[in-house]
Amino acid sequence: MKKIFLTLSIFSLIASCSDDFVDIKNEGTVDVEDFFKTESDAMQATNAIYSFLRSWENTGFPAQYVFGVTGDDVEKGSNPGDASFINAYDNFSFTISDDGVHGYWTGQWQAVQRANQVITNVPNIDMDTTLKNRLVAEAKMLRAYFYFNLVRIYGGVPIFDGLQTNYIQPRNTAAEVYAFIVKDLTEASAILPQTYPAGQEGRVTKGGALGLLSKVYLYMKDYQKAYDTSNLVIGMGYKLDPDFNHLFRPAGEFGTESVFEVNCGCSAEFGGSQYAEVQGVRNQFGWGFFTPTQALENAFEPGDVRKELSILREGETTPEGDLIKKGDPQAGNSWNQKVYVPTSLNNNACGYGSIQNLRILRFADILLINAEAANELGNTSAAITNINLVRNRAQLGNTTASGQGALRTAIWQERRVELAMEMDRFPDLVRTGQAATVLGPLGFKSGKNELFPIPLRAITDSKGVLTQNPGYN
Known part of the structure; x- marks a missing residue:
């Protein structure tokens, strides 16, 4: 070529x-x-x-x-x-x-x-x-x-x-x-188009463009347009993957929750990506960078399955059967599990994790965009419905928040734990005016x-x- x-x-x-x-x-x-x-x-x-x-x-x-x-x-x-x-x-x-x-x-x-x-x-x-x-x-x-x-x-x-x-x-x-x-x-x-023929996965779609547009409107604080546009996406047939672990494994790529996803498959033309390698368990899978903080650990509610499926720990055995090494003082003790690629599925032709796709925009994000916009417009019932869809997938009960202020805080919290380590946290803190309070000590x-x-x-x-x-x- x-x-x-x-x-x-x-x-x-x-x-x-x-x-x-x-x-x-x-x-x-x-x-x-x-x-x-x-x-x-x-x-x-x-x-x-x-x-x-x-x-x-x-x-x-x-x-x-x-x-x-x-x-x-x-x-x-x-x-x-x-x-x-x-x-x-x-x-x-x-x-x-x-x-x-x-x-x-x-x-x-x-x-x-x-x-x-x-x-x-x-x-x-x-x-x-x-x-x-x-x-x-x-x-x-x-x-x-x-x-x-x-x-x-x-x-x-x-x-x-x-x-x-x-x-x-x-x-x-x-x-x-x-x-x-x-x-x-x-x-x-x-x-x-909303879909492409088999073999063209990863090309951007109508749903991807509208989904990204709804997020842009949220950043612009144009809540009516964020709400209306995200509703268009919700009506397109996307669904939450019922299994949070499956969502981030190769088998879950381009699934029902995928709105905008980068095809990182290892091929002779492109050679995969290093997205997973730089974050993989040091001295076992990758370089060990960009690891979860204690603050993130503390952010999850008891019973939230996303905690253990987002954070990979030394000494654990993954659902796919990999034993994660421990006792290496140079490696750390926890990593981003969302980028983990099971050894049995890794394509060694392109290096560890090169097949791991980058999820830029998921349907869970769309639901939370819609919830936040609805709440800012005073439509708390719509906001509660969509935040609960995300919470219930994480095996949590419905939100107890009521009233616009409490629900706003609950939605921001839900974004944090749902999108943990997906490169949304810093711009979210800036966008919502929380950065000085949360990041000031840093x-x-x-x-x-x-x-x-x-x-x-x-x-x-x-x-x-x-x-x-x-x-x-």
């Missing part, structure tokens, strides 16, 4: 714009101007966007320490000296020059540029019109997802709608970015750490056009 050589020039978002930079064509690649001629080109270019979803930037260290250890349910893990730079995210001491801050920024912009190549060039290809429109819609949904990541972490960022000659642009406001995301998701949802500073800094290299290469977030210098 030929590779797409996409010339990128977004200041330091992707590559340096220094005058002495020479763009040398790699052997076996094709320039973008010689590409986008056939239907096959269109499909390959769209698949290149999907390949980023399973990339290091989106499933490995950068995403995990930006969205993960900044919350209070995940800490660095491994032994103290291993990748000690991650400690800066545990205690909010990262700076504008931090490689992690820059790495996540760069990765998301690479993905945006891939999407923009498809959105701009595929409409000009002489090919099946239905497929053409669908591929552009897929690219728009994926671009919306990448912008959603960017706006939650960095705030307002430049909007690049298509390919441009000048990428040195000032930041748009967060409100403008959210409006851009809504537009992409609305247009995508009008075209995307080093979080109100008025600063709600956002990450814009990387110094990006500001320098933009010749000062990009401005910094408050509190960073």
